[in-house]
Amino acid sequence: MSETENELGTIAIIGGTGHLGAAIARRLAKAGCELVIGSRNADSAEVAAREIGADVRGMANRDAAAAGDLIVVTVPFAAQEATLSDIAPHVAGKVVIDTTVPLVPPRVMRVQLPPEGSAAVRAQALLGAGATVVSGFHNVAAHKLATDEAVDCDVLVFGDDRPARRKAVRLAEHCGLRGIEAGALANSVAAEALTSVLIFVNKTYQVDGAGFRITGKMVDSAPAN
């Protein structure tokens, strides 16, 4: 494994048997990243892990969180609280990339935000100050990410810690997507709300997985590290 591919360390995909988690894991594995797959059920995680690669391990979410250097949480909003409470003891000092979108079925085309203002801010509250939460991947259609095709969607990354945001940007890039730093964790509400908008657009204009692109010529402002 090259130095570049391993720059993020071991990446734990919490909820890695779901549509989004499995799609991200598959792309990261193809990019040569070192992965562990977590699920509520360790057996399901092992099955999913074997499908992704011979050297990918599957285990219970909390064990995956303990094994990972970088944690990616890909669970439905309804499971966010239980999942984060489960892994909280194992993520102190780590960067946690939360992908949760606060969709409340059946009205998923309508923005319905949690009292904390966003799922990302809620994640930080649930995990405590020991973890460094960033958020991203709210707007990427999982069924498109699950293919080898190019996905016409940017990944907005939110967080109060710049090096942590840069890790999430790199993660997006390993998935073949453009990651864009988008400001404070509180700004995550923009991308989280946009998901309901995209679902509405899909239905209204018969689109198969609408996404979005930030326009304008950008100068990469990545720091030297």
Place this chain on the structure above:
Amino acid sequence: MSETENELGTIAIIGGTGHLGAAIARRLAKAGCELVIGSRNADSAEVAAREIGADVRGMANRDAAAAGDLIVVTVPFAAQEATLSDIAPHVAGKVVIDTTVPLVPPRVMRVQLPPEGSAAVRAQALLGAGATVVSGFHNVAAHKLATDEAVDCDVLVFGDDRPARRKAVRLAEHCGLRGIEAGALANSVAAEALTSVLIFVNKTYQVDGAGFRITGKMVDSAPAN
């Protein structure tokens, strides 16, 4: 004036002496729309109106609201409450397109939403049920809209009334922009929050007025009327 150009009736630009209002007014005038320009100060409105076109009238905001068939509100967040209270008696039965973004200086790169959840929902509350509020134009850089160049940004339109949303889509099209229906008025929070994200992106990546585009092949679902 062609039938098509006049389909929206007389368009009143409330706050039409500001950067966004003047830019929208200028583009609508070029498209042949019938306009009145409103401002807190009637004299300023008359000056601005003469700059836009010989047959464009300028007047106080409340008079412009009374004269307009379709009302476009382009004032800063800090002026939203006073402006809407001023025009409220004159917009019953009319469609009001609110463009307000809840930016709270000096921290404009940080999303700071009003207690109502969005400026659009706040606008509806301020105007009362007699007016039909839709929102849009939150993400277009005014200095780009002020030119004759193509602007690489979509206009997301929010509202609970579909015919009203379609009017806002047509207004965007008259401005040379793609208008996209984006769901309920409550969804406006997505575009309003995105403005702070775009300001952050402008600064972080040295972009001159970042915008966004919805991706994916769309089928126009406009109704026959």
